[in-house]
Each structure stands twice: as structure tokens, then as C-alpha cells.
Amino acid sequence: MTQAVLKPPAKDSLPVLLLAAQAVLLYAGISWAAMTVSRRDADRALPPLREKPLAVRPLNDDPQIVTDEQLQRVLHKLRPKLRGDKPRVNDLDHALRCWGVEAKFDNPDCFSGEELRELLLDSRKLAALWGDKEPALLSDSGIGIRTRVQQGAATASHVDHVLAVQAEIGSGLDQPVVTLRRSTTLRAVLEQSLRDFSLNQAEYEWSALAYALYLPPTTEWTTSEGQHVSFDRIAERLMRQAPAQGVCYGNHRLHGLVMLLRVDEETPLLTAETRRQTLDYLADMTRQFVANQHADGYFNGAWPRDLLASSGTQAVPADSLSGRLLATGHVMEWWALAPREVHPPRESLVRAGQWLSRTIDELSDEQVRSNYTFLSHACRALAMWRGHLPAELLPPSAAE
Amino acid sequence: MSTTAEPLPELAADRLQPMLSARYALGLRHLLLTAAVGLLFVHLNAIPLFHSDIWGHVHYGRWMLDHGTLVHDDPFMPLAAGMRNIVTPWLSQIVLALAESRGGGEALSTLFALAGAATYLLLCRAFYRQSGRLAVAVLGAGLALGFGWFRHAIIRPEMFGGLCLAVLLWLIADAATNDVFSGSTDNEPQPANKAANWLTAHRRWIALYLGIPLLFVVWANLHGSFAVGLGVLACIFLGHVVEAAWRTRTFPGVVNDWTCRHWLFLTQLALAACLINPYGMELLVETVQFSKNPNLRDVQEWFPMNLISSQGGLLLASWVLVCVVFRHSRRRVRPHEILLLALFSAAVVPSERMMGWYAPVVVFGLLPHLAEIAGRLWPVAQAPAETAPLDSMSFKYTLACGMVLWIAFALSPSAAMVLRVKPRPNGNLYSPQTPVALTKHLREQPSRGIVFAPQWWGDWLAWDGPESLKPFVTTHIHLAPQRVWRDYMLIVQGQPGWERALDRYGVRDLVIHKELQRPFLTLVRKSPEWKVAYEDDLAVHLTRTTIPTAPAAGNAHDKQSEAPPAEAAKD
Numbered sequence: 001m002t003q004a005v006l007k008p009p010a011k012d013s014l015p016v017l018l019l020a021a022q023a024v025l026l027y028a029g030i031s032w033a034a035m036t037v038s039r040r041d042a043d044r045a046l047p048p049l050r051e052k053p054l055a056v057r058p059l060n061d062d063p064q065i066v067t068d069e070q071l072q073r074v075l076h077k078l079r080p081k082l083r084g085d086k087p088r089v090n091d092l093d094h095a096l097r098c099w100g101v102e103a104k105f106d107n108p109d110c111f112s113g114e115e116l117r118e119l120l121l122d123s124r125k126l127a128a129l130w131g132d133k134e135p136a137l138l139s140d141s142g143i144g145i146r147t148r149v150q151q152g153a154a155t156a157s158h159v160d161h162v163l164a165v166q167a168e169i170g171s172g173l174d175q176p177v178v179t180l181r182r183s184t185t186l187r188a189v190l191e192q193s194l195r196d197f198s199l200n201q202a203e204y205e206w207s208a209l210a211y212a213l214y215l216p217p218t219t220e221w222t223t224s225e226g227q228h229v230s231f232d233r234i235a236e237r238l239m240r241q242a243p244a245q246g247v248c249y250g251n252h253r254l255h256g257l258v259m260l261l262r263v264d265e266e267t268p269l270l271t272a273e274t275r276r277q278t279l280d281y282l283a284d285m286t287r288q289f290v291a292n293q294h295a296d297g298y299f300n301g302a303w304p305r306d307l308l309a310s311s312g313t314q315a316v317p318a319d320s321l322s323g324r325l326l327a328t329g330h331v332m333e334w335w336a337l338a339p340r341e342v343h344p345p346r347e348s349l350v351r352a353g354q355w356l357s358r359t360i361d362e363l364s365d366e367q368v369r370s371n372y373t374f375l376s377h378a379c380r381a382l383a384m385w386r387g388h389l390p391a392e393l394l395p396p397s398a399a400e
Numbered sequence: 401m402s403t404t405a406e407p408l409p410e411l412a413a414d415r416l417q418p419m420l421s422a423r424y425a426l427g428l429r430h431l432l433l434t435a436a437v438g439l440l441f442v443h444l445n446a447i448p449l450f451h452s453d454i455w456g457h458v459h460y461g462r463w464m465l466d467h468g469t470l471v472h473d474d475p476f477m478p479l480a481a482g483m484r485n486i487v488t489p490w491l492s493q494i495v496l497a498l499a500e501s502r503g504g505g506e507a508l509s510t511l512f513a514l515a516g517a518a519t520y521l522l523l524c525r526a527f528y529r530q531s532g533r534l535a536v537a538v539l540g541a542g543l544a545l546g547f548g549w550f551r552h553a554i555i556r557p558e559m560f561g562g563l564c565l566a567v568l569l570w571l572i573a574d575a576a577t578n579d580v581f582s583g584s585t586d587n588e589p590q591p592a593n594k595a596a597n598w599l600t601a602h603r604r605w606i607a608l609y610l611g612i613p614l615l616f617v618v619w620a621n622l623h624g625s626f627a628v629g630l631g632v633l634a635c636i637f638l639g640h641v642v643e644a645a646w647r648t649r650t651f652p653g654v655v656n657d658w659t660c661r662h663w664l665f666l667t668q669l670a671l672a673a674c675l676i677n678p679y680g681m682e683l684l685v686e687t688v689q690f691s692k693n694p695n696l697r698d699v700q701e702w703f704p705m706n707l708i709s710s711q712g713g714l715l716l717a718s719w720v721l722v723c724v725v726f727r728h729s730r731r732r733v734r735p736h737e738i739l740l741l742a743l744f745s746a747a748v749v750p751s752e753r754m755m756g757w758y759a760p761v762v763v764f765g766l767l768p769h770l771a772e773i774a775g776r777l778w779p780v781a782q783a784p785a786e787t788a789p790l791d792s793m794s795f796k797y798t799l800a801c802g803m804v805l806w807i808a809f810a811l812s813p814s815a816a817m818v819l820r821v822k823p824r825p826n827g828n829l830y831s832p833q834t835p836v837a838l839t840k841h842l843r844e845q846p847s848r849g850i851v852f853a854p855q856w857w858g859d860w861l862a863w864d865g866p867e868s869l870k871p872f873v874t875t876h877i878h879l880a881p882q883r884v885w886r887d888y889m890l891i892v893q894g895q896p897g898w899e900r901a902l903d904r905y906g907v908r909d910l911v912i913h914k915e916l917q918r919p920f921l922t923l924v925r926k927s928p929e930w931k932v933a934y935e936d937d938l939a940v941h942l943t944r945t946t947i948p949t950a951p952a953a954g955n956a957h958d959k960q961s962e963a964p965p966a967e968a969a970k971d
């Protein structure tokens with residue numbers, strides 16, 4: 001019967017063709033696998049960033065909400081008189097956000113906008129005030145720069161708050177940043193934030209805000225967890241929690257949604273469906289605020305229709321003076337930037353604005369100091385309801 | 401009158417003539433084997449459907465059939481949205497979904513029993529090719545079942561992988577037994593036709609060179625265990641390389657060895673065949689990298705083998721058996737046997753889930769030696785060539801085998817589907833850990849938002865619960881972003897911050913396993929945030945407590961407000 005096998009080659013000769021074919025196959029296989037792996041890694045590369053952040057301006061000017069005189073008194077009262085030993089980073093952050101980088105004050109107790117920014121972005125300057133024993137605000141990850149959060153008064157209060165403030169005041173990514181080890185730029189902070197970002201991290205509101213201002217026209221990227229994230233997904237995330245859940249009675253989530261909507265008007269960020277859902281959601285939140293507005297005009301931490309039982313244990317008691325300042329200042333701020341279709345009735349706005357102005361006017365210096373971060377939102381809100389940012393309304397000579 | 405035993409000529413024409421070929425006449429040993437297979441089928445069919453990932457697979461399959469496309473994001477785990485999803489067992493999932501759509505859970509059970517019985521029958525066949533003795537083959541199949549006992553009842557796409565491995569081992573055993581690559585002649589009678597002659601002469605080659613690539617094309621689309629098959633082939637190839645190197649002591653000697661070449665080609669063909677899938681090379685990369693997913697570190701079956709456990713005991717017993725058999729066997733231990741044992745032992749120690757693959761492979765490596773020992777201890781009586789073994793073969797055994805198969809089928813729960821008898825109750829069809837009553841309750845009271853439930857119930861809740869139900873995680877743990885998985889573990893372990901973590905996900909519904917999550921349940925019961933909405937012997941469903949807020953006194957829309965709106969100061 002025919003041999004069912006080919007004639008074997010000579011035992012001592014090397015089959016060059018076979019070996020060459022094997023080498024080619026091996027090379028091709030390994031190359032293909034390597035390209036596949038590298039493509040997977042490339043998916044997680046950082047997205048392109050814009051050098052200058054987008055700017056979102058206020059839309060309204062309503063003197064009934066706050067008159068010129070009322071506003072000037074509020075602005076005067078809420079100047080950033082933070083100079084002294086060991087100013088809290090949280091206060092510096094909020095002050096910079098409120099006043100912007102171009103603000104200048106004659107009062108020597110007040111930091112100028114530039115000084116505020118330098119304190120936050122130059123660790124040496126902050127260390128000069130706080131000493132060596134406190135952990136530095138900026139830490140070097142080896143690749144990028146992280147901001148320390150909730151590790152003491154010399155660190156930030158919220159994740160990416162420092163970054164979001166820089167975005168809102170218009171700092172470019174080439175803005176110098178100095179740690180105790182090296183000099184770099186704001187880009188390193190943003191890139192590190194993107195590397196660290198997880199859609200489900202505990203605090204994400206300020207990350208979302210910073211990305212909305214620094215990323216467009218890029219609208220999607222892949223996180224280091226391998227999750228494909230878009231601004232639609234971020235909007236869903238912002239709407240996921242129960243009302244009043246999240247920092248400042250949930251207002252930062254709502255502020256974040258408003259910023260997404262506003263940016264979307266300039267450059268496509270959201271799908272039409274997400275935009276519609278966001279508007280509907282904010283309108284519903286507005287209805288809930290209005291339904292629980294006090295006769296005096298203020299809002300408080302019990303603004304939602306149904307409060308979760310844990311709301312009673314919030315850091316700032318819902319109906320305390322601080323709680324009222326917090327809730328009213330925050331909501332007025334995001335309403336000032338929001339599209340008209342999510343606004344409450346004008347009457348609600350007027351009552352809230354008037355309550356804020358009167359109440360701030362009556363605060364003692366100590367009360368201003370202890371509620372400065374909440375008041376910074378209120379200050380910004382009232383200025384924006386007059387169509388401006390606070391620094392734009394400072395008189396030429398802001399003498400005491 | 402004739403006194404001989406010869407039938408009378410007039411009666412000879414009436415003698416019954418068999419309609420089937422003589423090869424279908426079976427013997428007593430076949431009957432016993434059939435009974436064993438029948439028993440195995442009944443046993444496998446009686447195993448209740450598990451309460452976890454099988455439902456995720458069926459659900460995926462149904463989704464793909466409904467949408468006519470592969471799954472991209474996980475459609476049932478919203479927190480995994482945006483995570484790249486390589487659906488390795490997509491073909492299995494479609495098969496499972498088709499079965500379920502035809503016959504419900506009972507069809508799934510039948511499919512599992514058929515796949516399982518076929519697997520062990522094929523293993524038996526492979527072992528028979530290795531040993532030439534049916535008793536040794538059945539012993540081998542029994543050992544494979546025994547060593548893999550804790551994995552044999554798992555109803556999931558893995559069962560198709562097991563079947564494919566059995567096919568592979570059979571093909572390899574067949575090639576080895578016939579020494580396909582050494583050029584030995586075939587003793588079967590050759591047809592006169594030239595083409596048919598060539599086919600017959602090369603049929604074993606064709607079986608291998610077609611069979612192995614085809615097998616791997618199907619396997620790679622059925623289950624990720626195709627990598628196990630590649631490992632087996634690689635061991636066979638490297639074993640022959642070692643033998644050739646030892647024999648020739650030269651590199652050309654190895655390269656020119658045809659057996660080495662054939663096994664190399666077959667391994668390469670198998671690898672190339674694996675690339676025929678919807679993801680191409682990415683499937684292979686994903687399969688290699690899958691076990692590195694950090695989320696899997698918390699999953700029991702990805703834990704290292706605990707040698708002080710029942711399953712660990714079986715592993716140790718197998719190693720002892722290997723030592724004893726190799727010690728007493730007079731057959732030379734071949735390099736590929738060592739490689740197979742070493743590779744699969746190294747695979748099972750860090751991951752106990754590999755035991756299901758280790759079991760048949762270790763027996764495959766041992767079988768020739770077991771056969772050699774059995775041959776010495778119980779030699780087969782050499783029957784003279786002229787007395788054909790048909791004396792012990794009879795069609796009555798063939799009939800009996802058919803009857804045994806029918807009896808096995810009739811006794812099995814599958815019969816209900818065909819014979820239209822009363823099917824087994826849900827309590828027997830589904831494992832006792834399946835929260836059937838809970839999902840009935842959830843259908844009546846649909847949840848809002850994400851439902852936090854044990855991950856092993858996530859698939860069932862998505863499958864049997866209301867369409868709007870969105871589980872926190874399912875058994876597709878590898879798809880959950882790391883942060884989500886860490887929060888899941890934080891919550892179920894009741895670590896500080898668990899309530900805030902639930903709030904972050906907007907969770908308003910909790911489902912807890914009363915027995916397996918007792919500490920967590922105790923913690924939740926103490927919390928004023930949660931109230932019980934449903935409870936049975938197995939599970940508890942709790943919902944978030946909310947406080948409705950009354951509109952504040954003097955609301956702007958209340959016409960009886962005492963305080964008129966403050967007048968704006970004049971500019």
C-alpha cells in the first residue's frame with residue numbers, strides 16, 4: 001500500500017525554506033499581537049486638550065434681583081480679606097473663583113487675584129505661610145501633579161476643585177505650576193486628573209467642570225480603567241444621585257449640568273437626547289426648589305420633594321443660617337448661568353436675591369469669615385444676575 | 401431422515417438475515433458502557449440550573465438574537481457602560497439562548513446533560529484508543545470525572561469547552577495510536593478507485609489537518625478555553641521535539657523530524673484557526689490578559705487552589721496517582737506526558753478553576769501507563785484469529801443498548817419536553833439558591849435606579865426581573881470598572897462609608913442574601929435609612945427611606961402668604 005507519508009529529507013541538512021517560513025510566521029504573529037496590545041493601550045491615551053479654557057458668561061441683568069447699591073455693599077463685604085497666617089486653601093480657592101485673576105484691592109488685607117493664583121499654584125509661596133509641617137497642596141506623582149484633598153486646611157476641600165477654579169477663571173494650560181520639587185505647567189495637573197479620573201469616584205463634579213472647559217472639541221476619551229467616557233455619560237452620572245445628594249446639597253452637580261449645557265451651545269458636547277434629558281432634569285430640580293422656598297426668599301438643605309433620611313446628618317445643618325446661605329447662594333449661581341427654560345418664576349429669583357443681599361449685609365465679620373466659601377458663591381451669583389463677574393464691578397478705587 | 405444439525409434446505413431460506421452490518425452488533429461491555437453513559441446523562445440532567453452566570457449567558461444570547469449583532473457594552477450592567485466587552489463565548493450564548501427559547505430551562509438542562517455525556521463518552525473513546533481496553537478507558541473516564549468532580553456540574557459555556565477538549569484528546573490519541581506521521585501502512589482493505597484509495601490512505605491525515613483547525617475555529621468562538629487546547633498541542637509538539645533532540649542530538653535532526661514538523665504545523669494551524677472570530681487577534685490578547693483583571697482577585701474560583709480542601713485533596717490524590725503509576729509502569733514516560741502534567745499542574749495551583757481542564761489532561765497523560773499496568777495484571781486472553789469476536793457480539797446487546805438509552809432518557813427530566821409529561825417543578829429545575837420568589841415580587845414592584853444585589857444574583861435579576869431592573873454588578877465582574885468593584889466590596893463588607901457609597905450610585909433598592917450576607921444584613925437592618933419591602937427564606941429586599949418635605953410656609957404660590965415679597969430698593 002502506498003506510503004501515506006512524504007519522503008523525509010536528509011537528516012543532517014537544514015531546511016532553510018522551512019526555517020525562514022517559521023521565522024516569518026513568528027515575526028508576523030508577534031507583530032500582530034504587539035500591534036493589538038499597543039492599539040488597546042493607545043485607546044487609553046490622554047485626549048487632546050485646548051490651551052485656553054472655554055469661557056461661560058452670565059446671561060441676565062435684572063436689577064430687581066439685586067440693585068447696584070446692594071451689589072456694591074455685598075462686593076465690599078466679601079472682598080478676600082484672607083491675608084494672615086495660614087489662610088485655608090478652601091477659602092483661597094473660593095476667593096479666586098469669585099474674584100478672578102485680575103481683581104485688585106487697595107485693602108492690604110486682601111489678596112489680589114494674581115496673588116491668590118500664585119498661592120494655589122506655587123507650593124513655595126503656600127509653604128511660606130503654612131510652614132514645612134503641613135503636607136503641600138501640590139504633590140508630584142512622577143508623571144503629573146496631583147492636588148492633595150481633605151488632608152488638612154492647607155489642602156483642597158474637594159477633588160479637582162483647584163483645577164476647576166483655574167478653568168473657570170481662564171488660566172491657560174501653560175500657566176506655571178511649581179511644586180517643592182520641580183516647575184511645570186497647569187497641563188501636568190489636568191493630565192494627572194485625567195489619568196486618575198474614574199466616572200464613579202466620590203467627587204467628580206469639579207473634574208467634570210474642568211473637562212467641559214478644557215477638552216472641547218474633544219468629547220470622549222477612555223479612562224485608565226478602560227471605560228469609554230463622554231460628556232453624555234458624565235451628564236448621566238451627574239443626574240444619577242438623589243436630589244440634594246452630593247456636596248453642597250447637590251448643587252455642584254446641578255452647576256455642572258448647567259455648564260455642560262452652556263458649553264454645548266458653543267461647541268457640540270451632548271447628544272440631543274442627553275440635552276433634552278438634562279434640561280428636563282434641571283427644570284424638575286427648579287420646581288422642587290421653588291416648592292420649598294421660604295416666604296423670606298431663601299432656600300435650604302431640605303429643598304427636594306423627598307429627602308433621603310440621611311439628609312438630617314449633613315455636614316451643614318439644612319436650616320441653619322449657613323445652610324440657607326449655602327443653598328440660596330449656590331442655586332442662584334447656577335440659575336444665573338442656566339438657560340431660561342430651567343429658570344424659576346421671576347418672583348422666586350427676586351425674593352431669593354433680596355434675601356441674600358439683606359442677609360449678607362447683616363452678617364458680622366466673624367460670620368463672613370466662617371461662611372466665606374458659601375458667600376463666595378452668593379457674591380458671584382448676585383454679580384452674574386447683573387450680567388457681570390464680581391471683579392468687573394469693582395469701583396476703580398476700592399479703598400476702604 | 402437426516403440426523404445432522406444442519407437446517408433443512410427448505411428452512412434455510414426462512415432464516416433471519418441481519419439488516420445491519422455486523423459492526424453494529426455489540427457486546428456486553430458495550431451494554432455496560434451504555435448504562436454508565438445513560439446514568440451519567442440522568443445525573444447531569446437532574447442537576448438544577450445554577451443561580452448565577454448561566455442566566456447572563458442566556459440573556460446575552462437572547463440579546464444578540466434580538467438585535468442581530470454582537471454585544472458591545474454590557475446591556476444589563478449600566479455601570480459597565482463604556483467598558484470594552486470582548487464576548488468570547490458568543491457562539492455558546494447564542495446556542496444557549498436558542499435552546500432556552502425552544503424549551504425553557506429544561507432545554508438548557510438537556511443541552512448540558514448531552515454535552516456532558518458526550519464529553520465523557522469522547523474521553524472514553526480517546527482513552528480506549530490509547531489503551532485498547534474498554535475497562536481501562538472507562539476507568540480513565542471515571543478518574544477524569546472524579547478529579548474534576550467539583551467542576552462537572554457547572555452549567556455554562558465552559559461545558560462546550562470541555563466537549564472540545566475531549567474531541568481534541570480523541571484526535572490526538574487516534575493520531576498517536578495509528579502513528580500517523582511515521583509512514584506505517586494501513587491494514588484496511590483499499591478500494592479500487594484511485595481517488596478513494598488516496599482518501600483512504602490519507603484519511604487519518606485529513607482527520608487531523610481538517611479536524612483540528614475546524615475544531616479550533618468552533619472552540620475559539622464557543623469559549624476561552626481554546627487556550628487550553630493550544631497548550632495541549634504545544635506540549636505534544638514540544639514533547640516530540642525533546643524526543644527528536646534526544647534521539648538525534650542535533651538541531652537538523654530535530655528540524656527534519658517529520659513528526660515534530662507535523663505537530664508544529666498542527667499547532668500553528670490551530671492557532672491560526674483561533675483567529676477566525678469576530679475580534680481577530682484581540683480575542684487571543686484578551687484571553688491571555690483576562691486573568692490579570694484585578695477584580696477577579698475577589699472571586700472564589702480565581703483563588704489559588706487550597707490544598708487543604710476537598711478539591712485540593714483531589715489534586716493531591718491525582719499527584720499521588722501519577723507518582724504511583726509512573727513508578728510501576730514499565731512503559732517509558734514520554735516527554736509530552738511530563739509536559740502536560742507539569743503545565744496543567746502549574747496552571748491549577750494558582751487558580752482552582754483550572755481543575756476542570758487539569759482532570760482530563762492528567763488522565764490522558766496517565767492512560768498509556770495505566771493500560772500497561774492493567775495489561776500485566778490482567779492480560780487479555782489472545783483469541784485465535786479465526787474465531788471472530790462476533791461470538792460475544794450480538795444484536796440483542798444492540799437492542800438492549802437502545803433500550804437502556806431510552807430508559808435513561810425516559811427517567812430523566814428532559815423526557816417531559818418530548819413525552820409531554822408533567823415537567824419537574826421550579827424547585828427542582830432551579831437551584832435552591834435562585835431567588836425566584838424575589839424576582840416575582842420585583843416584577844410587581846419595579847425598582848427605581850440601580851439595584852444593589854449580590855453579584856452572583858445580578859444575572860438572574862436582570863433575566864427574570866422587570867426589564868427596568870438594573871443590577872449594580874453581575875457575574876461579568878471583569879467588565880465592572882475597578883472603582884465600581886471596589887465600592888461593591890466596600891458595601892457588602894459593611895466597611896465605613898458603605899451608605900455614602902450606595903448614595904453615590906443612586907441606589908434605592910437593596911437585595912441581600914440572608915444566609916451568605918448575614919453580617920451585611922444585620923448592619924442594614926440597624927440603619928434607619930432602609931426599610932424592608934420584601935422578605936422570604938432566601939432574600940431580603942429593602943428600599944430607601946425618604947422623608948417627604950412639605951412646601952415651606954408662605955410659599956410664593958400660596959396666596960395666603962403672610963409676608964409679601966420684599967420690594968426692591970430703588971437704584
